[in-house]
Amino acid sequence: MASPGFIRPGARAHLNRWREALIGAGIMVLGIYWSFFTDPGLLTWVGYVTLAIGALLILAGLQKGWFRHGGGGPGVVQIIERRIGYFGPLDGGLVDLDALTSLSYDPTHHPAHWVLTHDAGPALHIPVNAEGADALFEAFASLPGLRPGRLASVSQQEGTQPIALWRKAELQNRITRLH
Structure with a gap:
């Protein structure tokens, strides 16, 4: 005992x-x-x-x-060699950090979600309080041009629309040329 x-x-x-x-x-x-x-x-x-x-x-x-938002939320996050895996009760998937095209924070869901967009399939939505989601900080901080302080401050915000945090440089250049 x-x-x-x-x-x-x-x-x-x-x-x-x-x-x-x-x-x-x-x-x-x-x-x-x-x-x-x-x-x-x-x-x-x-x-x-x-x-x-x-x-x-x-x-x-x-x-x-x-x-950090603590654990106990829906699903489990695993990061192995720059590959993020989320295994949830209703959905899940795998995304390579190198294949990531954009990262957003969506506070409109309860709990809030990280939205990982990539070319290989549909976007991966990871609740901020999923078990093991704390490890996402180091993974996201390794993205070029994304400041760790921005990750920390955005993850505390409540809002009515998703917040774009990072876009791949090639995609950002295409968007800039359109405007």
């Missing part, structure tokens, strides 16, 4: 959502201690580097935390 956890499930989920930022804060505290509360020397300079690394981890952790 498993013993009950020391931390409540709600608090555990909240800490898990912000885990990278919390680790960065811990590293930053260590850097502050080494930089300002030890005798001047090599450890002071290591502290400055540690302080910078902690600050960068906090920034990256905040972006990931804003992107």
Whole structure:
């Protein structure tokens, strides 16, 4: 029989959502201690580097935390070697990141969905709270020209229409020539 956890499930989920930022804060505290509360020397300079690394981890952790919506939603997301797979109760599919033509965020569905458009078939709609959807942050951030901060901020928005986040450069050039 498993013993009950020391931390409540709600608090555990909240800490898990912000885990990278919390680790960065811990590293930053260590850097502050080494930089300002030890005798001047090599450890002071290591502290400055540690302080910078902690600050960068906090920034990256905040972006990931804003992107996360927790699990428990419909379906499961898997990412294997730049191939995104979504297996839902009613639909699903596979999309290679290199075959992606556009990425949108659709807040009109409940829950909101990521819409991945590609040439090989119909668009893939992935709920933001699908199990494993947190891994989409790194996959989407690898798209050329898409800023991770934009992903984090858009995933918190509520709206009445889909938001286009990214288009393949060739497609974007064709659209620009039409206008």
